[in-house]
Amino acid sequence: MNRRCAGSEERPALLGGRPVRPDGPPLWPGTNAAVEEALRQAATAGLWGRYHSEQSEALSAELAAFFQVPHVLLCASGTLAVELALRACGVGVGDEVLLAAYDYEGNFLSVHAVGAQPVLVDVTASSWQLDVEQLAAAASPRTKAVICSHLHGGIVDMPAVLELARQRGWSVIEDAAQAIGGQLQGRRLGSWGDIGVLSFGGSKLVAAGRGGALLCHEARLAQRLRLLLRRGPQEWAALSELQAAVVRPQLEQLPARTAQRAARAARLEAALAPFGALRRLAPLETPQPQPAFYKLGWDYDAAAFGLSWDWFGRSSSPQNQKLTQHFAEVLDANGLIEERVDQMVYSIDDKRFLPDRYIEGTCPHCAFPKARGDQCDNCGNLLDPTELKDPYSVISGSRNLEVRDTRHLYLLQTKMADRIRAWVDTHGDWPILAKSIAYKFLDEGLIDRGITRDLSWGVPVVKDGAPRPGMEGKVFYVWFDAPIEYIAATQEWADAQEGRDWKRWWRTDAGAEDVRYVEFMGKDNVAFHTVSFPATILGSEEPWKSVDMLKAFNWLNWYGGKFSTSNQRGVFMDAALEILPPDFWRWYLTSNAPESSDTAFTWEMFASSVNRDLADVLGNFINRILKFTEGKFDGVVPEGGEPGPLEEKLFADVSARLADLAEQMDAIEVRKSAQALRALWVVGNEYLQEAAPWTAIKTDRDRAAVIVRTALNLAALYGKISAPFIPFAAEKISQAFSIDVPAAWPSNDAAVELNSLPVGLSVTAPEVLFKKIDEDMIAEWTARFGGAEEA
Secondary structure, eight states, X not given: OOTTOTTSSSOOGGGTSOOSOTTOSOOSSOOOHHHHHHXXXXXXXXXXXXXXXXXXXXXXXXXXXXXXXXXXXXXXXXXXXXXXXXXHXXXXXXXXXEEESSSOHHHHHHHHHTTOEEEEEOBOTTTOSBOGGGHHHHOOTTEEXXXXXXXXXXXXXXXXXXXXXXXXXXXXXEEOTTTTTOEETTEETTSSSSEEEEEOOTTXXXXXXSBEEEEESOHHHHHHHHHHHEETTEESSOOOHHHHHHHHHHHHHHHHHHHHHHHHHHHHHHHHXXXXXXXXXXXXXXXXXXXXXSSXXXXXXXXXXXXOOSOOOOTTSHHHHHHHHHHHHHHXXXXXXXXXXXXXXXXXXXXEEOOGGGEEEEOTTTOOTTEESSBOTTTOOBOOGGGOEEEEETTXXXXXXXXXXXXXEEEOGGGGHHHHXXXXXXXXXXXXXXXXXXXXXXXXXXXXXXXXXXXXXXXXXXXXXXXXXXXXXXXXXXXXXXXXXXXXXXXXXXXXXXXXXXXXXXXXXXXXXXXXXXXEEEGGGHHIIIIIHHHHHHHTTSOBOOOSEEEEEOOEEETTBOOBTTTTBSOXXXXXXXXXOHHHHHHHHHHTOOSSSOEEEOHHHHHHHIIIIIIIIIIHHHHHHHHHHHXXXXXXXXXXXXXXXXXXXXXXXXXXXHHHHHHHHHTTOHHHHHHHHHHHHHHHXXXXXXXXXXXXXXXXXXXXXXXXXXXXHHHHHHHHHTTTTOHHHHHHHHXXXXXXXXXXXXXXXXXXXXXXXXXXXXXXXXXXXXXXXXXXXXXXXXXXXXXXXXX
């Protein structure tokens, strides 16, 4: 961050301010006199070529004292330590290990290394730490252990994990690789689990280039770890004496460094608070948690873009699990489910069948080199993984793949083809893009679709409440259960508060006939929502509400090429709010929505849209009329005079354009809605220019009062109707007139709407709503994010 940001008005470097270190952060680890002296002493002592000599023994004792554990074993890396911990806890082939779906990749691979299956548990949205409340639902009789990783300055609720683990007989492995120095309830992180794991990797808070340690309370586990570490008379993966010498002085310095990092984290959080968008990941709600800050995690607040939702659902919810299993059984009873021996891709090196999206290769249709196992993003064809040329595992990169037999359930879409076509035919108001994709797949001939996979996490396949024979250990495919979550999420919402009725929204026999159901999506997902999900809904023969409007969009491209995070080509949500307010992006993206064809983003087009539409039209009108009111009418809505022919013309024009805006918005024509809104803004400027209150005030104050009063009402109207597009600017406009937000949508009767502000109401001109984008800014952003030459 910028040193000057705290307590000043200068923006932090993260948000576009002048960086203190333009070439990036300094090297880590930095120079450390105590470390240099420890290395010198270790080297001159002549013992640095040995194992478990003075430095290692001293470090083990110091770690034991620091963490208040009786047993410490040193090893070659933190990743190895996780594998050794799993083996010491007796985890092996056929067992399952629960761990956060967001975790260090090496932890997943360590579970595979011992022959067990990782079972992914979602993280909390506020902290990104393991969601302890979901552990029990993810468990099975084969669950043997839990891995808890403290990440990004967060802390897992270890007391709650341990309570559940003790009830279920699970071992708890606590990965404190990112959290050495942190505490929970006065107890060091790493000392809570049955086995704690530390890492001394080159980037860690205590760094030795490589290395790790295992902490445990039980002598039984410590003895197992010692045996696992030995190959013959000596340990095969020991920490070296020089590495131990490097760690010791850093361990001594750790409490002071942890306090310093905590102070800097608080300073950074305070500096970023006024700018919005960035929200520090929430700490564990427990008395005085003391995190360590290997990394400091931030989330982008959706409200910073003016986005919100009534409920954030999870497809892993109990409601969705039950509903997914219900649909499968109903479809089976209706003759639309069939068991087949299928051939699927198995990764020998990963020791598992690979889900479709874990396989990439060359598309057989268009030769795109990074097609996924279920779909090619380049040509849009749905694929089977066995069709890919030169396939490889996304998990490991291994090409050591083979096709093996496995039994799966298939949804017989071929039986539903005529019925789905008839259903699509009834939706003549769908966008051409959605209908053309639907008919493309119908005309080419539907295929039966596999709806189960060989995975250890997901919705289990059951029949009559028990694992379906022959399907033990299998789960439903994401494109079967994820759309069902649309329904289940509403049930989650209803279950969260008494008195809510989810069936009213989804069952036509419970009142859902008057519900308008709209889906928004990119064109790559259209096939699943016009064929596969409808096959589920229609095939159930139950009175479920089906989609009314499927709003599909083409691609937003970067100078004609694709946005790419991996190739650092494009500006993304995180950086977007660093450089400009959210309304700038919202306006550009809605007014240039890729509805009829792909749209290319360029900095020049973006600047032109912002400057021309927001600054020159809307911003100019609001600023001119409010400043004029402050200067000539003491900042109040003036009285006097009666509307004349110019106002009557304005009323008719605004009424027609309000009707057009409402019509386009109701039809979900995004670009046309933005155009209709801009046309209303233009009307205000044209009226003000023609009426010229600055001229009228010189000779006819009543006439000037009519013009100003009418224009002020028009400005207030703009605050109401602009809110769906540019909510933050709209709120500032509304606040200038003391109008509560959100305001009711206006009628189409402009004569009424443009006479709604009470005479005498005080109004205040807001700060400049939209600052223009200049050529220097474009040049700076092009250099940072790329431009035409990067496409």
